[in-house]
Amino acid sequence: MTSTLDTPAFDSLAPCEPGLWSHGHVTVERVADGPLTLTRDGDLLRVTHALTPDDLSERLVASVTASIEDADFGQGEFESTMVGLVRSTVDGALEAWTVYYRNSLNELLDGTADFAPIHEKAEQLVRGSVLDLGSCFGFLPLRLARAGRSVTATDILPGTMTLLDAVAPELGLDLRTLVCDAAHVPVPDDSADTVTAIHLLEHVDENIGAAVISEALRVARERVVVAVPYEDEATACHGHIRTFDTPSLTQLGESTGRPFEVLEHHGGWLVIDC
Secondary structure (H helix, E strand, C coil): CCCCCCCCCCCCCCCCCCCEEEECCEEEEECCCCCCEEEEECCEEEEEECCCHHHCCCCHHHHHHHHCCCCCCCHHHHHHHHHHHHHHHCCCHHHHHHHHHHHHHHHHHHCCCCCHHHHHHHHHHCCCCEEECCCCCCHHHHHHHHCCCCEEEEECCHHHHHHHHHHHHHCCCCCEEEECECCECCCCCCCEEEEEEECCHHHCCHHHHHHHHHHHHHHEEEEEEEEECCCCCCCHHHCCCCCCCHHHHHHHHHHHCCCEEEEECCCEEEEEEC
């Protein structure tokens, strides 16, 4: 799940009334029973659900996406809805997020999550210590930390790193976090064995994407691992603004002047040797 919800008024750990969460014009409420529903009343968006703690995980992304029939449903509303589902299902901010993270990690590790094959492939491709660009909620860094790797998670949004810092100890995992732009990472050259950018480049334009790759090559000692979805059309509610295919990934690899390999596995992969 990507996140751009980081305005001063938004705090994913802020207190809220049990079973009810709101931000801006979005209200999410847990009800006794019934399906997940999204309805508009003028400028207001109301979401109702009857989720249980066992339902909280990344698989909700697919459920919410399937429930959207509104072409104007943007990334901000999507993310407000996701955060609201978590916070309105379990009382207590840290308790709710810990349930969400634990369930999501379990599903990623046992292979039942949609994103599981991507994280599994990433874990196979990394070498040594890892710096992950655009970590967002940080599921891949947590997975790698669980496997015993030295990991640094990075994201441009302080809120996501604050959340990761709060939840990781609850899961018994140790990693570092860094708030930064993926195109400007404040670390020395050759700081990590592997730099990963997993489902990041589809969120930025071509020029920024090129800068991200350049920065990744500066920081990595051994390799850079990039993964992107293959989509016919960029998924706007997830914040995607461009699409990729094997020829475009190959062109990106060629532009680095380094040895590289392009793979296809639940999307596209570009592995650049440093």
